[in-house]
Amino acid sequence: MGYRVAVVGATGAVGREILKTLEERKFPVDEIVALASPRSAGREVSFGDKVLKVQNLETFDFTGWDVGLFSPGGSVSAKYAPIAAAAGCVVIDNTSHFRMEPGVPLVVPEVNPNALKGMKRNIIANPNCSTIQMVVALKPLHDLFTLKRVVVATYQAVAGAGKAGMDELFAQTRGSFVNDPPAIEQFQKQIAFNCIPQIDRFMDDGATKEEWKMTVETRKILDPDISVIATCVRVPVFIGHSEAVVAEFEEPVDLERAREALREADGVILRDERVDGGYVTPTECVGEDATYVSRLRLDPTVPNGLAFWCVSDNLRKGAALNAVQIAETMVALDLLPKH
Numbered sequence: 001m002g003y004r005v006a007v008v009g010a011t012g013a014v015g016r017e018i019l020k021t022l023e024e025r026k027f028p029v030d031e032i033v034a035l036a037s038p039r040s041a042g043r044e045v046s047f048g049d050k051v052l053k054v055q056n057l058e059t060f061d062f063t064g065w066d067v068g069l070f071s072p073g074g075s076v077s078a079k080y081a082p083i084a085a086a087a088g089c090v091v092i093d094n095t096s097h098f099r100m101e102p103g104v105p106l107v108v109p110e111v112n113p114n115a116l117k118g119m120k121r122n123i124i125a126n127p128n129c130s131t132i133q134m135v136v137a138l139k140p141l142h143d144l145f146t147l148k149r150v151v152v153a154t155y156q157a158v159a160g161a162g163k164a165g166m167d168e169l170f171a172q173t174r175g176s177f178v179n180d181p182p183a184i185e186q187f188q189k190q191i192a193f194n195c196i197p198q199i200d201r202f203m204d205d206g207a208t209k210e211e212w213k214m215t216v217e218t219r220k221i222l223d224p225d226i227s228v229i230a231t232c233v234r235v236p237v238f239i240g241h242s243e244a245v246v247a248e249f250e251e252p253v254d255l256e257r258a259r260e261a262l263r264e265a266d267g268v269i270l271r272d273e274r275v276d277g278g279y280v281t282p283t284e285c286v287g288e289d290a291t292y293v294s295r296l297r298l299d300p301t302v303p304n305g306l307a308f309w310c311v312s313d314n315l316r317k318g319a320a321l322n323a324v325q326i327a328e329t330m331v332a333l334d335l336l337p338k339h
């Protein structure tokens with residue numbers, strides 16, 4: 001016997017990836033429903049070799065559904081996740097809306113699976129895509145040397161802004177070759193052939209909300225004593241986030257032990273050769289599950305410093321895969337009741 005699974009936001013970039021991931025990983029599904037806005041009701045999406053007719057979230061009754069994988073945007077999750085949760089459906093939410101709320105576990109299964117046991121409101125939050133890949137890479141290093149401070153610059157793909165973001169990069173790139181002035185709608189400035197040092201809105205201290213998320217989420221997931229300063233940049237890459245991470249530790253860092261720990265860590269692939277091209281770039285990680293770590297080296301400017309580069313498919317580990325792994329971990333820990 002499997003589970004009754006609802007995928008909310010099933011027509012979007014992450015929702016489609018969730019359907020694909022559930023099928024690929026053979027999550028025990030008895031029944032599955034694809035939900036989106038009333039605009040999409042009646043459209044079709046595929047689930048393996050099956051075709052699902054999209055239903056309207058607004059009128060859907062979650063009673064009797066075991067788990068809901070949500071990626072419809074923050075304001076929609078804010079309204080419908082509590083409705084689903086109150087009907088007894090465990091919500092795994094991809095938006096930022098519930099992440100910092102007490103009683104809502106914020107989980108990366110390779111890093112803090114036991115946090116799932118603290119679920120109080122039938123809602124679990126999937127962290128921000130940039131946070132996920134960074135904590136997957138940092139966890140084995142934190143276990144060894146105890147992290148103190150992280151300085152990170154991100155190079156984030158447009159898929160993080162949904163299908164509309166990908167369409168805009170395509171249209172602007174194409175438009176610039178056919179002399180059609182690019183329209184700017186999804187991003188603050190032209191994204192084609194450019195880099196934009198703003199993701200999400202500005203906060204009072206001058207950081208953007210994306211940067212704030214990396215700080216507070218890393219603390220909630222990994223350790224409340226870690227300081228993080230992030231600069232988050234949108235780049236003209238369709239899929240796959242990159243990060244340049246500089247980490248400072250309490251204890252002396254041994255490069256060989258760090259390499260060994262990264263080689264053995266769940267969810268990490270260390271691909272680090274000090275030769276031309278001996279590192280992983282975002283186009284190479286598309287469709288892959290791992291967080292790839294490259295360019296590992298000591299940072300000689302601080303007592304116990306390490307620097308590295310990491311890339312991951314932001315639609316998979318950064319969103320859909322992590323959400324499905326949360327569901328799998330709940331099954332393994334016997335935390336997902338069937339109706």
Ligand code: A2P
Pocket residue numbers: 008009010011012013014015035036037038039040041057058071072073076161162163164
């Ligand atoms: P729809 O296609 O009907 O607009 P993306 O992040 O790629 O833009 O995807 C967003 C997903 O969230 C889509 O599946 C979208 O459905 C869904 N969505 C957006 N607004 C709503 C809403 N008000 N109710 C339900 N689903 C929504």
